[in-house]
Amino acid sequence: MVKLALRSGIRWKVSLAIALVGALVAVALSLVVHNASRASLLNGTRDVMDQRVQVAERYYSTTGRTMLRAKINDPALPKPLQEAAGLGQRATYLQDSDNGAPEVWASMPTRNGKIISMHAQFKDRLKILSDLDRSLIIGSVSVVLGGCALGILVGGQLSRRLRKASAAARMVADGNTEVRVREAIGGRVRDETDDLARAVDGMAQALQHRIEAERRVTADIAHELRTPVTGLLTAAELLPPGRPTELVRDRAQAMRTLVEDVLEVARLDGFAERAEMQEIELGEFVQRRVRTFSPEAQVSVARHAYVSTDPRRLERILGNLLANAGKHGKGPIEVTVDGRVIRVRDHGPGFPEELLREGPSRFRTGSEDRAGKGHGLGLTIAAGQARVLGARLTFRNADPEAGGGAIAVLWLPESSPTSTGTFPLIQVPD
Template sequence: MVKFTLRSGLRWKVSLAIAGVGALVAVALSLVVHNAARASMINSSRDTMDQRIQLAQRYYQSNGRTVLHAKVDDPALPKQLREAAAIGQRATFVQDSGGAPQVWASVPLNNGKILSIHQPFQDRLKILDDLDKALIIGSISVVLGGCALGVLIGGQLSSRLRKASAAARKLADGDRDVRVREAIGGRVRDETDDLARAVDGMAQALQDRLEAERRVTADIAHELRTPVTGLLTAAELLPPGRPTELVRDRAQAMRTLVEDVLEVARLDGFAERAEMQEIELGDFVRRRVRTFSPDARVTVVRSAYVSTDPRRLERILGNLLANAAKHGRGPVDVTVEGRVLRVRDHGPGFPEDLLREGPSRFRTGSEDRAGKGHGLGLTIASGQARVLGARLSFRNADPEAEGGGGAIAVLWLPESSPTSTGTFPIIRVPD
């Protein structure tokens, strides 16, 4: 089942919220003003009609004639006014018959008859219509003004958050000089500053902890080099035989592990710098693959001259081939296409946690990879790629579309030299 999500920017959410609140307030105020104005106008008309009926009553009682369009015992007189006249009361009444309201006024006469006047509320309705138009224009102006204010406020907040996000990504990529609080800038002190300071504090604490762990790891590995070297030297003095071969093999494995741990520690320190040279990638790969893995198949689709560190590139290629030999199955294919280098085996593929999280030291992945290596080969390859300013990615082959399964490691070499911090350049990935 596919779920669709609507993603909108913060500035539009803020503007819509302000516009919505403004619209609600404008509608509420318009209704209150409209009803209050209508009630005031009707009451004013009733007062006017009451004054007219009193004047018409005095004139009728003195002259016996009606004025001001007054009528005696009007058959259209509302029932409410007849009831008021029956108890001797002068009254006014608003009759709403679907069109313009009729304002009535009546008074009982001495002869038992009822004198009444009525007039439509038409003129006042025109004034009320004009008032409604003004209220509508004002409400629209309030909504548009709220939208503009929301875009302005939301834009400033969104800009600060985008700057904070970009700084956090640089920090995650290894640029230790970046500070989120300095990146967002501005004189405004709000929750964004609190978030930036918290992120900077967390990043600094993590960096301090990682640096401490790196130093401990490097110190332990460095202290192990001397006894491991002595152990190898002593193993060479043992008499020939199967036990001697086992001791030499394990001592050599320990020495390789110590050297790998030292290399990881140096890479984690972000102090490594590449020594760039111009090389022809296709020829370089052919010669190195012939040394590392003679059985691997090399295909040069299109060669290119690249500026890179040959020693570090050789280390990456050797680790990728060693990983394919240990954890995959043959044949191993190495493809060069411009600045892109691919190494593929036909084994079970990379484990899901490696594809999701990337290489991790001392984690060998699935059960079928247990006991083969220490998980440092791909970690070192990724670290060396970062020093080169390259990008190393891992994926599994599609069994149907790519002629069987297997693990595929792809190295994209940059078009320019790496940055001073060894961060990733922007590399366009071919489709």
């Protein structure tokens, strides 16, 4: 079942987090300020109306006339004010209106038992509240935008440091042992990325020491085995003719080939190999070598090209790819040359998933149907020699509807490599 993953950078995640927090804080503060301001304005309006009704009551008690548009026993007086006047109390009341501005009532009983009241709408107070809300909205938006800018700044700096660390780690994984992640990220600020960089540097250095020790041990063992194996092969030549002698010679030769392959892998792992470049016509070169390695293979040249490469190493790669196709695949074996690209295809069961996912591995030949013989060194050596040439070697399986089979493609570079190679090994899944 395929799971869809949304990939986003740290910069945008930090920006979004700061923006959300800023928005929540701004909304909360805006609501608090709005409610407090509204309550303060309404309470002030009540106080104004209460003072006005007191002035109107004193004037009415003295002159018997009303002022400030006060009314006596107003039939529209809200019921809560009527009840308060019945108890001899002075009171104010807020009543909602259709135009949005609340209507403020104030009433009090007079000396002759009547109720004097007055009411008004304070639209200017509503405008003040509207202006305040507008200011709060503008301030909230400014806070959110400022938070986004701050998040982009902080997250961008962190993202740049992590990208530099990632690029340096990839260079280390490609075999550049001189690169240090801590030096690559730079900067004067010390944070968690520095701890991560130092941990990666320590891990890379420890792995490099361990790999170097294993490579040295492997090379030493293979070198020590070379002399007795050579002596064994020489002694086998002196045995009398017969089936047992042939078996001994065959096994001795196989052991010698294995020792030589192990030594070659050890040299390639040391990244000390250098290519001796020559100009060759690739199509003609491949045709001659295929006739030598696998006469039954079909060779086609779609486009001729001259390339600068090491013929010996290119021959080694081509021979190992053809040997792998002959051992683990099925015919027909097809070799195609298209410019700087060499494609070797068989019609067997295809490369195992482990090889497509992880690349060639020594002493691993894949699944059962491709594990009948061999030590898994052929493709490992081909990949190492391709790296020395600065070439790119890819592996994939053909579409079953098109006949299936394994396809190995060698992409030769346009320019000569300056060190141990310019392109990494890439596995392309089907």
